[in-house]
Amino acid sequence: MKKEMLYRELAQYYDLLYALKDYAREVAKLKKLIVKYKQSQGRELLDVACGTGRHLAHLRRDFQCTGVDINQHILDVARRNVKDVVFLNADMTTLDLGKTFDVITCLFSSIGYVRTEANLRKTIHNLTKHLKTGGIALIEPWFTKAAYHAGSPHITTYDGEHVKIARVAVSQAKGNLSIIDMHYLIAEQDKTVKYFLDRHELGLFETDETLRIMKETGLKAKFRKNGLLRDRGILVGVKPR
Numbered sequence: 119m120k121k122e123m124l125y126r127e128l129a130q131y132y133d134l135l136y137a138l139k140d141y142a143r144e145v146a147k148l149k150k151l152i153v154k155y156k157q158s159q160g161r162e163l164l165d166v167a168c169g170t171g172r173h174l175a176h177l178r179r180d181f182q183c184t185g186v187d188i189n190q191h192i193l194d195v196a197r198r199n200v201k202d203v204v205f206l207n208a209d210m211t212t213l214d215l216g217k218t219f220d221v222i223t224c225l226f227s228s229i230g231y232v233r234t235e236a237n238l239r240k241t242i243h244n245l246t247k248h249l250k251t252g253g254i255a256l257i258e259p260w261f262t263k264a265a266y267h268a269g270s271p272h273i274t275t276y277d278g279e280h281v282k283i284a285r286v287a288v289s290q291a292k293g294n295l296s297i298i299d300m301h302y303l304i305a306e307q308d309k310t311v312k313y314f315l316d317r318h319e320l321g322l323f324e325t326d327e328t329l330r331i332m333k334e335t336g337l338k339a340k341f342r343k344n345g346l347l348r349d350r351g352i353l354v355g356v357k358p359r
Contacts, residue, residue: 122189122231123316124300125169129191131283131304132170133199134276144225144346145176148256151342152221155356157252160220164248166210167228171196174203181221186213211237213244222248222255227350230260230320233295238323239331246335246357255337255355258346263322265349266296280307296320328353 124132161181165174168185169192177183178200185200186208187193193205208215210224211232222245232241245255268291276283282305290297302314325341332339337355345352 119299119315119317121317121319123314124318125187125189125192127191128302128314128316129170129189129195131276131281132192132195133172134278134281134283135274135285136172137276139172141172142176145173147346148173148177148223149180151256151352151354152254155354156220156254157356157359158220158250158254159252160250162219162250163221163223164215164219166213166222166224166245167226167231168193168196168205169226169228171200171203171205173223173225175200177223178203184215184219186210186215210241210244212240213248215248218248218250218253220250220253222253224256225258225346227258227260227320227347229257230296230323231318233319233321235294235321235323235327238321238328242328242331242337243335246332246337246355249337249355249357251357252359253357255332255353255357257328257353257355259323259325259328259350259353260320261296261322261349262324263291263294266291266322268296281305291322294322296322325351325353 163181163183165185184204186206188209274285284303287300298318300316304312329339332355339355343351
């Protein structure tokens with residue numbers, strides 16, 4: 119079974135599936151957190167696992183932005199979406215850009231894709247390493263075990279004039295992993311209907327565990343329950359002066 123096709127072979131459909139996601143509202147919330155907690159004076163921002171660049175399209179108005187993602191196909195879409203942002207191909211578990219930033223974001227639960235505690239530790243260490251003194255890291259977590267509901271059905275649809283998409287899944291769990299097999303039906307103008315099966319596996323990390331790792335790397339860390347999406351919250355880490 120193929121994995122994470124949404125970020126590779128199906129990357130061209132990503133923005134259609136999330137057409138209703140309010141990136142502007144989410145960025146407004148992020149800016150309030152940055153103003154409240156950031157202590158450094160600069161405006162350099164790194165978006166880790168930046169996807170198609172939709173958050174950066176708004177963040178670039180106030181920051182000098184760089185986006186990184188492990189998937190080249192999704193970066194190709196990001197470069198078409200946002201012209202004046204630097205996009206780089208990089209893995210968050212081995213991230214080494216040779217520079218530091220005032221703000222680092224890792225959004226839409228992308229941190230869950232590191233899957234294991236060992237990789238979570240490596241990733242947070244890398245984020246801390248790339249932060250300036252007084253800089254802020256904002257991490258939007260995936261679900262904890264308690265908040266994740268295995269066995270629940272889900273459907274996402276897109277009803278465009280020339281493209282119709284239905285994505286259906288039933289959430290699963292195995293140990294500390296959430297497993298989601300996404301079944302896609304894609305109908306496009308003058309083409310036959312296509313079917314894809316795409317597996318996504320994300321680690322179910324406890325909030326206290328992640329906060330402990332953030333503090334071990336040298337961040338002053340806290341969890342805010344009122345995040346960008348329901349039941350996920352947001353982790354805030356500041357690199358002390």
